[in-house]
Amino acid sequence: MRIVAAALFFVLVEWLAIVAPNNAYAQNLLRNGDFSEGSDLKPDGWEAESWLLSPTTTFSWVAPQDGNPGNLEITCSEKDDARWTQSLKIGPGPGIYFVGAEVRTEDVNDQLGGAFVTLSYEGMVAAVSSDVSGTSGWRRLGFLVRIPDKTFDVEVKLRLGGMMNFTTGRAFFRNARVLLVQSAIPRGAMIYDLKFVRDAWRGRPWTVPITFLILIMGSVAGWRMLEPASGKSASRVDRASE
Amino acid sequence: MNDAADDRTTKHEAPLAWLPADTIVTVILLVAAAFLRLWRIGYPAGPVFDELAYVGFGNNYLRGEYFLGTHPPLASLVSMVGLWAFGIHSWSWRLGHAFLGVVLVVITYLLGRRLFRNRFSATLAATFVLLDGLFLVQSRLALTDVIMVTFAALSYLLMFRFVQMLDRGSSRITLLGLGTCLGLCLASKLLYPGVTFLLVLGFLIFQLARPDDEASGSRARTIVGVALLVSSSAAIAFLATFLPNFALGWWGGIESLFHYYSEVIWFQRALLAREPDLHASPWWSWPFMLRPFVYWQRHLDGGRMVAIWCGGNPVLWWGATAAMLATLGRVLWRPTFRDSFIVIGYFGYLAVSLPAGRSLYTFHYMSSLYLAFLALAAVLGECWVGTASRWDHLALIGATIPALWLGLGAVKGLICVTIVIGAYFALRYRETEAGKLVTAWFLLTAAVASIFFFPIWMGLTLEIKSFDARMWLHGSGLANWR
Numbered sequence: 107m108r109i110v111a112a113a114l115f116f117v118l119v120e121w122l123a124i125v126a127p128n129n130a131y132a133q134n135l136l137r138n139g140d141f142s143e144g145s146d147l148k149p150d151g152w153e154a155e156s157w158l159l160s161p162t163t164t165f166s167w168v169a170p171q172d173g174n175p176g177n178l179e180i181t182c183s184e185k186d187d188a189r190w191t192q193s194l195k196i197g198p199g200p201g202i203y204f205v206g207a208e209v210r211t212e213d214v215n216d217q218l219g220g221a222f223v224t225l226s227y228e229g230m231v232a233a234v235s236s237d238v239s240g241t242s243g244w245r246r247l248g249f250l251v252r253i254p255d256k257t258f259d260v261e262v263k264l265r266l267g268g269m270m271n272f273t274t275g276r277a278f279f280r281n282a283r284v285l286l287v288q289s290a291i292p293r294g295a296m297i298y299d300l301k302f303v304r305d306a307w308r309g310r311p312w313t314v315p316i317t318f319l320i321l322i323m324g325s326v327a328g329w330r331m332l333e334p335a336s337g338k339s340a341s342r343v344d345r346a347s348e
Numbered sequence: 349m350n351d352a353a354d355d356r357t358t359k360h361e362a363p364l365a366w367l368p369a370d371t372i373v374t375v376i377l378l379v380a381a382a383f384l385r386l387w388r389i390g391y392p393a394g395p396v397f398d399e400l401a402y403v404g405f406g407n408n409y410l411r412g413e414y415f416l417g418t419h420p421p422l423a424s425l426v427s428m429v430g431l432w433a434f435g436i437h438s439w440s441w442r443l444g445h446a447f448l449g450v451v452l453v454v455i456t457y458l459l460g461r462r463l464f465r466n467r468f469s470a471t472l473a474a475t476f477v478l479l480d481g482l483f484l485v486q487s488r489l490a491l492t493d494v495i496m497v498t499f500a501a502l503s504y505l506l507m508f509r510f511v512q513m514l515d516r517g518s519s520r521i522t523l524l525g526l527g528t529c530l531g532l533c534l535a536s537k538l539l540y541p542g543v544t545f546l547l548v549l550g551f552l553i554f555q556l557a558r559p560d561d562e563a564s565g566s567r568a569r570t571i572v573g574v575a576l577l578v579s580s581s582a583a584i585a586f587l588a589t590f591l592p593n594f595a596l597g598w599w600g601g602i603e604s605l606f607h608y609y610s611e612v613i614w615f616q617r618a619l620l621a622r623e624p625d626l627h628a629s630p631w632w633s634w635p636f637m638l639r640p641f642v643y644w645q646r647h648l649d650g651g652r653m654v655a656i657w658c659g660g661n662p663v664l665w666w667g668a669t670a671a672m673l674a675t676l677g678r679v680l681w682r683p684t685f686r687d688s689f690i691v692i693g694y695f696g697y698l699a700v701s702l703p704a705g706r707s708l709y710t711f712h713y714m715s716s717l718y719l720a721f722l723a724l725a726a727v728l729g730e731c732w733v734g735t736a737s738r739w740d741h742l743a744l745i746g747a748t749i750p751a752l753w754l755g756l757g758a759v760k761g762l763i764c765v766t767i768v769i770g771a772y773f774a775l776r777y778r779e780t781e782a783g784k785l786v787t788a789w790f791l792l793t794a795a796v797a798s799i800f801f802f803p804i805w806m807g808l809t810l811e812i813k814s815f816d817a818r819m820w821l822h823g824s825g826l827a828n829w830r
Contacts, residue, residue, distance in 0.1 A: 310601040
């Protein structure tokens with residue numbers, strides 16, 4: 107019995123050792139992160155966006171074939187900030203999530219922006235991966251992000267070029283993932299915190315009308331201080347014309 | 349006009365009466381400006397230079413997508429209105445800027461009438477703005493500078509209108525308009541409009557503080573009232589341009605405005621870390637037009653090309669620099685309100701570039717250049733009526749020599765210079781005729797230069813060798829026009 111128990115324990119430990127690294131991350135929160143599904147040449151769950159709607163920027167989806175995973179492609183023949191985007195809910199917090207994808211590039215202008223992954227919250231870019239430019243093979247890009255509380259509505263963007271970093275070239279993306287990190291985070295690892303992004307632009311809404319009110323009062327005060335004294339302006343006209 | 353008399357009487361001087369000639373000149377300027385700013389405005393169909401950013405920002409407003417603009421939002425809002433009204437076309441995102449470019453020409457004429465009390469100089473100033481390449485190119489693209497300069501010019505006009513007004517009741521409306529224009533100017537670009545605000549408010553207060561028939565207690569009240577009305581209305585207009593950010597839920601409260609500026613300063617500092625841009629140029633090189641550059645170009649079949657060149661008319665620029673130095677000399681010797689305003693404004697806009705640190709470009713000279721064109725128009729007007737000094741004459745003739753040399757070559761250029769200098773010295777004892785000769789000569793060379801450079805301002809098709817012939821400076825260092 108002890109032998110059986112010991113054997114079972116050994117098997118369990120081995121299973122955890124094998125499975126835990128993969129299960130350190132839970133289920134992919136992205137829909138169709140492997141780009142296996144789609145129709146009409148469009149991947150399900152992903153939207154193409156670009157800074158300017160220009161025919162010089164093209165988007166395409168390549169379905170999985172011959173054992174190769176599906177991938178998304180962006181081509182910018184003129185400078186642009188183009189991306190494949192998916193909106194999703196991330197959380198509930200507190201928790202740390204991994205956001206990333208595999209990226210390959212062809213002739214991406216290395217003097218300008220490259221291909222990379224971002225996470226946006228309330229329209230703001232909250233977290234950015236490193237970027238790939240020039241011509242490169244598949245590379246994994248990603249970052250960790252802390253969700254402070256509740257569930258956040260965010261957007262994951264697989265992009266070629268960024269705001270004020272417009273670029274040209276071609277980028278491919280595959281295996282996009284958003285995963286809850288269940289293992290210990292290495293000490294010193296950089297983690298983006300959505301709390302700071304959320305709070306940075308947050309303010310007290312009443313301050314806006316109050317500011318306008320104060321400024322209007324200033325204008326009115328100035329206006330009244332310049333009230334013409336009766337008969338004065340006429341006398342100045344007379345004097346000037348003499 | 350006697351400058352000392354001008355200085356004493358600016359405050360109570362009645363403006364020129366509006367004559368049919370003014371209407372005719374205004375209409376001609378308006379039609380010419382509309383043609384030059386709107387003709388083929390949709391070409392090229394894609395974004396040119398920084399349009400990529402500003403038009404994108406305008407588009408973001410329409411899509412409700414947050415962005416961090418590197419300049420206050422007015423230029424993007426102007427593009428947004430065009431995109432909203434007419435859809436996504438290059439002409440629609442440029443339309444608002446072109447409209448302001450047209451308005452700027454007319455404002456310059458009206459400002460010139462008030463500054464110079466001379467229709468000839470006013471017409472010259474407006475014509476320089478109409479035909480100079482930098483003003484033309486910036487008006488035809490959705491960039492920030494033409495908006496800033498237009499609202500700055502409107503502020504100057506309203507300030508001089510106020511200073512020359514006698515009826516304080518209606519002057520309050522002028523001040524309200526002045527404050528609004530200053531606020532919109534501040535909302536168009538970082539840094540430079542700050543000079544406009546300080547320049548206009550400073551001169552306004554200076555003029556009001558000068559002793560006149562008003563008691564000192566009443567004068568202090570007037571100064572405080574003017575400062576309050578102008579500053580508050582400017583702040584309202586400035587803040588109003590950020591209202592979409594609040595309405596779209598991107599910004600929570602007024603604190604967001606301060607956070608925005610901290611982010612923008614961080615961004616501008618990050619630009620310092622970038623490698624120097626080959627198109628960048630130091631502020632001192634701008635008056636000499638050493639480093640204009642090509643905003644956009646395409647090579648076509650058959651050895652042809654099209655280009656949009658962010659450069660000015662070299663004759664006008666070099667003449668404006670000469671006129672500015674002449675005006676500086678006059679200010680140091682015998683300052684007047686008008687000349688001091690032009691000189692302090694000109695050098696103020698240049699001085700604000702000093703601490704910038706980041707890469708700067710020739711187009712950052714636009715607000716200084718505008719004042720230099722006013723100085724040039726004043727000096728040419730004085731040449732024409734025979735009140736300019738011999739130094740002014742020689743400075744203006746001298747400003748055409750490099751253009752003749754570079755444009756015609758050493759031999760032909762030398763022949764032209766010899767002829768004009770010979771004619772000038774033949775008339776040296778006849779001041780009025782000599783001045784008229786200088787004015788005519790300068791305007792002739794400037795007009796020829798404008799025609800010569802016109803194709804590369806407007807993006808017209810040229811032989812590559814014709815384009816090369818226009819790149820007068822093409823060294824490996826700073827003096828390079830490519």
